[in-house]
Amino acid sequence: MTAAVEVLGLHVSYEADGGGRRAVLRGLDLTVEAGELVALVGPNGSGKTTLLRAIAGTLPAEAGRVALFGRPIADWRRVELARRVAVLPQALALPDGFRVAELVEMGRAPHATRWLGSSTQDAEAVERAMADADALDLAERHADELSGGERQRVLVAMALAQEPELLLLDEPTLHLDIAHQAALLASVARLQARRGLTVIAVLHDLNLAIAHAPRVAALGAGRIAVDGDPASVLHPAVVRELFGASLDEARTADGRRFLVPRSGQATRNEPSVNPDRIYR
Amino acid sequence: MRAGVVPRPIVRGPALTRAALVLGAGAGLLLLALVVGVGLGSVAVAPDEVLRVLGHRLLGLGATSGVDASTETIVMELRLPRVLGAMTVGAGLACAGTVFQAILRNPMADPYIIGTAAGASLGATLGIVLPLLAPALAIGAASTWLGIGLVQLLAFAGGLGTVLLVIGVARQGGRLPSVTLLLTGYAVSSLLAAGVSLLMFASGRALAVIFSWLMGSLAGVGWADLAIAAPVVGATFVLLLARWRSLNLLLLGDGPAAHLGLEVGRAKLRLTLLATLATSAAVAISGTIGFVGLVVPHVLRLVIGPDHRLLLPASAVLGAALLVLADLGARLAGGIPVGVVTALVGAPFFLWLLRRSRRVASALSA
Numbered sequence: 001m002t003a004a005v006e007v008l009g010l011h012v013s014y015e016a017d018g019g020g021r022r023a024v025l026r027g028l029d030l031t032v033e034a035g036e037l038v039a040l041v042g043p044n045g046s047g048k049t050t051l052l053r054a055i056a057g058t059l060p061a062e063a064g065r066v067a068l069f070g071r072p073i074a075d076w077r078r079v080e081l082a083r084r085v086a087v088l089p090q091a092l093a094l095p096d097g098f099r100v101a102e103l104v105e106m107g108r109a110p111h112a113t114r115w116l117g118s119s120t121q122d123a124e125a126v127e128r129a130m131a132d133a134d135a136l137d138l139a140e141r142h143a144d145e146l147s148g149g150e151r152q153r154v155l156v157a158m159a160l161a162q163e164p165e166l167l168l169l170d171e172p173t174l175h176l177d178i179a180h181q182a183a184l185l186a187s188v189a190r191l192q193a194r195r196g197l198t199v200i201a202v203l204h205d206l207n208l209a210i211a212h213a214p215r216v217a218a219l220g221a222g223r224i225a226v227d228g229d230p231a232s233v234l235h236p237a238v239v240r241e242l243f244g245a246s247l248d249e250a251r252t253a254d255g256r257r258f259l260v261p262r263s264g265q266a267t268r269n270e271p272s273v274n275p276d277r278i279y280r
Numbered sequence: 281m282r283a284g285v286v287p288r289p290i291v292r293g294p295a296l297t298r299a300a301l302v303l304g305a306g307a308g309l310l311l312l313a314l315v316v317g318v319g320l321g322s323v324a325v326a327p328d329e330v331l332r333v334l335g336h337r338l339l340g341l342g343a344t345s346g347v348d349a350s351t352e353t354i355v356m357e358l359r360l361p362r363v364l365g366a367m368t369v370g371a372g373l374a375c376a377g378t379v380f381q382a383i384l385r386n387p388m389a390d391p392y393i394i395g396t397a398a399g400a401s402l403g404a405t406l407g408i409v410l411p412l413l414a415p416a417l418a419i420g421a422a423s424t425w426l427g428i429g430l431v432q433l434l435a436f437a438g439g440l441g442t443v444l445l446v447i448g449v450a451r452q453g454g455r456l457p458s459v460t461l462l463l464t465g466y467a468v469s470s471l472l473a474a475g476v477s478l479l480m481f482a483s484g485r486a487l488a489v490i491f492s493w494l495m496g497s498l499a500g501v502g503w504a505d506l507a508i509a510a511p512v513v514g515a516t517f518v519l520l521l522a523r524w525r526s527l528n529l530l531l532l533g534d535g536p537a538a539h540l541g542l543e544v545g546r547a548k549l550r551l552t553l554l555a556t557l558a559t560s561a562a563v564a565i566s567g568t569i570g571f572v573g574l575v576v577p578h579v580l581r582l583v584i585g586p587d588h589r590l591l592l593p594a595s596a597v598l599g600a601a602l603l604v605l606a607d608l609g610a611r612l613a614g615g616i617p618v619g620v621v622t623a624l625v626g627a628p629f630f631l632w633l634l635r636r637s638r639r640v641a642s643a644l645s646a
Contacts, residue, residue, distance in 0.1 A: 058538055082541030089539070095531040097586040106532070109525055110541035116524075116589060117296075162540070 002070035004166055004198040005032040005055055010064035012050050024050045026222030027064065034165070037192045037199040039209040041234070042219030043243050048202040049090065051219070052168050055200065056087050068166065082110035086164035088155055090171050094143035100154050101139040104130055107161025126161050132191055133157035134183075149180040156184070160191070167192075169201035173208060181205070185212040206234050207258045218242055234259065299590050306597035310367070313604040317363040318355055320608055325351055325359075334360070364510070365501030365565055366607045366618075367600035370572055372513040372562035374599025377573030378580075378592055379520055379555040382527045383548055384458045391559040391573035394465030394552070395442040398472035400563040403438025404493050405479045407431035408486050431493070432505065432564040439560030442468060447552060454545040456552070458534075496569035496619035498607050505565040512561035516554045517596055523551060524588040531586060569619045571626035572599050572606075579633065 007030040016022040024047040032038050040048045053059035054066055057073045066073040068085065086107070094103060107129065108122040118126075130136045133156040138146065146154065152172065159167060169188065173181040185201075189212055192199045203209045209216050209230060216233040218226045220242045226233045236247045236259065246262040318334070319325045325333075333355045335341040376391035384393070392398075407430040443465075450456060450464040480490050520527075526547045529537040534544045559573075576599045577591065584590055603618070606625065610618040 056539060058535060078538060078543050079541035082539060085539075087536075087539040089535060092536050093533065095586060097581055099585075102585075102587060106528060106540060109529055112525060115522070 003031045003067075004034040004036070004069060005030065005200065006065070006067045006070075007031070007051070007055065008065040010051070010054060010066060011062045012047070012054060012059060013062060023222060025054070028219075028223045030217060030224050030227075032198060032200060034198050035192070035196050036215060037189060037213055038201070039213035039216045039230075040200060040202045040219065041204075041206060041209055041216060042225075046219040047222060048219055049170055052087075052170050052200065052202060056085060056168055057081050079110050082162060084164055085166045085168065086159035086162040088159050088167070088169045088172050090174060092155060094146075094151060094154065096142065096144040098143055099139065100135065100141050100143070100146075100157075101126065101130070103143060103154060104135070104157045104161050107158040110162060125163055129157045129160035129163075132160055132187070132194075134187060148175045149177065152176055152180065152184060156187070160195075164197070166198045166200070169199065171202050171204055173203070173205065181208060182211075188212075206239065210234050210257060210259070231257065298584070302584055302590060302594055303597070306594055306601075309601045310597055313367075313601040314363060317366065317604040317608050318359045321354075321359065321611055323351075323354060325355060330355060361503050361506055362498050362501050362607065363604055364506055365498050366603040368506065368510045368513050369498065369562040369566045369569065370599035370601070370603025371517065371596040372509075372558040372599075373569065373573035373603075374576040374595040375513075375517055375520060375592055376555040376559040376562075377599075378577040378588070378595045379527065379551055380573075381577055382530050382588065383551055383555075384462055385531065385533070386458070386462065387578070388574075389462075390570075391555065391562075392568065392570075394461055394556075395446045395469045395472070396439040396556055396559045396563065397568045398469035398476070399442025400435040400439035400560060401476050401494060401568060402442075402472045402479075403434035403436070404431050404567070405476050405483075405490050406438075407434040408489050408493065409479050409483050412483070412486055435567075436560045436564035439563055440556055442472065443552065443556040447549065451545075455534075456545050456548045458548075461548075461552075492617065493567040495617035496567040496622075497610075497617055498566050498603075499615070501565055509561045509565045513558050516558040516561075517592070520551070520554050520558075521589075521592050523547070523554075524592060526551065527588040527592075528586075567619070569603070569622055571619075571622040571630075572603055575626045575630050576602065578630070582633070 007028060010025050010028040011023065012025040013021040013023040024045075028047075028051065030051070040051065042048050050059060054061055055068070055073075057066075057076060057078070060074075068076070068081075073081075104126050105118060105122065108118060108125060111122065111125075113119055127136075130139060133153050135150075135153040135157040138150055138154060141150075143151070143154070152175070156172075167188075172184055172188070176184060185208055188199060188201065191197055201213070203213070213230060215228065216226075216230045217224050218233055218238070220226075225242060226238055232238075236249050239245060239247050239259065247259045248262050249257060250260055251257055314334075315327050315330050319327055319330045329347050329351060332342060333347055333352055337352075337356055373391050377389070380389040380391060380393055381387065383389075386393075411430070446461065446465045446468050447456065449468070450461045452460070476490075476494075480487055483490055526537075526542055529540050529542045530544070530547070530551075532540070537547075538544050576595050580591055580594050580598060584594055603622070606621040607618045609621045609625070610616050613621070
C-alpha cells in the first residue's frame with residue numbers, strides 16, 4: 001500500500017538578508033501512512049510550516065522528492081490536489097459579508113460541477129462538514145460577527161467540505177483559549193477516526209501533542225530529528241536537546257503524563273542541535 | 281440548532297429568491313434610466329413616445345404614427361446612442377472596479393488603478409496632439425479606421441498596453457503578487473501622467489480638447505463607437521461572470537485560494553486582462569470618468585453581499601443606470617463634464633455611506 005505522504009531528502013532554503021540562502025530543510029525524510037495522525041513539533045524557525053507548505057504543494061522543493069498517494073507533487077494539478085488535500089492555515093482572514101454557510105461552500109470549489117449553483121451533493125457535503133466541525137449553529141452568521149473559536153470551527157468546516165483524504169493543520173490552536181484548544185484537537189482526532197483522514201498537525205503546545213497525537217515527529221537541524229510515540233519523543237531530555245528548554249515530567253492523578261517548565265531557574269538554554277552551528 | 285432542524289437547502293433556496301429580486305429590480309431601474317435618459321433634454325420627449333419609437337425601431341413593434349420625424353431623429357440619432365454609450369461605459373467600469381477590488385483585495389481599487397487611465401490618457405492626448413504637430417503625416421483628427429477615430433484607438437491601445445507592461449514588470453515567476461501589481465501600476469501611472477502633462481503643456485490650442493477628454497464626456501458617442509465598445513464590454517462581462525468562483529476564492533487570499541484548487545497566478549492574470557479590456561473599451565469612447573467604478577461595487581456589497589455571482593451582474597446594471605442619470609444631469613446642467621457630476625454626487629454619498637456603515641471599509645479587508 002502506498003503511503004499518503006512520502007518525503008525523501010527534501011531541501012528548501014530561503015533568500016537570506018544580505019544575499020545568499022538560508023537552508024531551512026536539509027534532506028528531510030518523512031513517511032505518513034494513510035489514516036495516521038502525526039503531530040509536527042519543533043522550535044521556532046525549525047521549518048514546520050515550510051514542510052507543511054512543501055507537502056501542500058505551495059512551496060517547490062529545491063531537491064528531494066515529495067509524493068502524495070504515490071504520485072510526485074509536481075504532477076498534480078492544483079484542483080486535483082484540492083480534492084484530496086485540505087489545509088488549515090496559520091492565519092486566514094475571512095472576508096466580511098459572507099454567511100458562514102457560503103464560506104463553507106467555498107470548500108466545495110475544487111469539486112464544482114455546475115456553472116452557477118451547487119449540486120445536491122455539494123449541499124450535503126457542506127452540511128456534513130458543518131456538523132462535524134460543530135459549526136451548524138453558525139450557518140447564518142456573518143464572518144465578522146464570529147469569535148476566535150467560532151472562526152476556527154468555520155475554517156475546519158471549510159477544510160472538511162473539501163472532503164479531503166489528507167488534512168494539514170498549521171498551528172490550529174493558535175488564538176484559541178484552552179477549552180477550545182482541547183475541543184478542536186479532540187474533534188480532529190474524532191474525524192480522523194470517523195472519516196479515515198490522514199492528519200498532519202503542526203503543534204506548538206507539547207502537552208497538546210502528548211494528549212492527542214499517537215505519533216510525534218520533531219524537527220531539528222532541518223530534518224526529522226526524532227520520530228515516534230509521544231512518550232519517547234516528548235521526553236524531557238529530548239526536548240532539552242531540541243528546544244534548549246528545561247522541563248520536568250509530571251503525571252496527573254490518573255496517570256496522564258505532561259511537561260512543565262522547570263521553576264526557579266532560567267529555562268532557556270541554547271539548543272544543542274543548532275542547525276547553523278553544525279551544518280554550515 | 282440540531283442537525284435535523286436545519287432548513288434543508290442550506291445554500292440554495294434564499295440565494296435564488298434574492299438573486300431574482302435584485303436582478304428584477306435592476307432591470308426595472310435600467311428601463312427607467314433608458315426612458316428618462318432618452319426623454320429628457322433641451323427638447324423633452326414624452327415617455328410613451330420614447331417607448332413607441334424604441335419599440336418600433338429596435339423591436340419592430342407597432343408603428344411610430346403620431347410621432348413626428350424630428351422627434352424620431354432626436355431619439356434615434358442623438359439621444360439613444362449617447363444613453364446606450366453611458367450604459368456600456370457605466371457597466372464596464374463598475375464590473376472592472378468590482379474585479380480589481382477582488383483581485384487586489386483593496387477597497388481603494390478602481391478600474392484605473394493599475395495604469396489603465398494613465399495609459400489611455402496618454403494615448404488620447406497623443407491622438408489629439410499628433411495631427412496638430414505633424415500635419416505632414418496626413419493623419420487628420422477626423423480620420424477613422426473602421427469608423428473609430430484616432431483618439432479612441434490610441435486611448436484603447438494605451439490603456440491595454442500599459443496594463444500589459446505593468447503585468448510584465450510585476451510578474452515574479454508564475455505569481456502576480458497584489459502589492460507588487462499595485463505599486464508597479466502606481467509607478468508606471470505616474471510616469472505616463474508626466475507625459476500627459478508635458479503634452480498638455482505643449483499642446484497650445486488643443487488644451488481645451490485634452491482637458492475635456494480627461495474629465496470624461498459622452499457627448500460625442502455615436503453608433504460607430506457603440507458597435508465596437510458594447511460587444512467588448514458585453515463579452516468581457518460574460519467571461520468575468522464565468523469566473524465568479526475564482527473571484528470569490530481570491531477574497532480569501534492567494535494561499536487559501538490555491539489550497540482550494542485555484543491556479544492563482546493564472547487566474548489573476550486572466551481577470552486583470554479581462555477587466556482591463558472592459559475599462560479600455562469604456563474609456564476609449566468616454567474619456568476617464570471617475571467614481572462609478574469605485575463606488576458602485578462598494579454600495580452593492582453592502583446591500584447584496586460580496587458573492588460575485590450576483591455582485592457582478594448587479595454592478596453592471598447599477599453602473600449602467602447611474603451613468604445614464606449622471607450624464608442626464610450633466611446635459612441638463614448645460615453640458616458640464618459627466619465626471620464632475622459623478623464626483624459631485626458620488627463623493628458625498630460615499631462619505632455618508634462610510635459614516636453609516638463600518639462594513640464598507642472592512643468588506644475587503646478582514
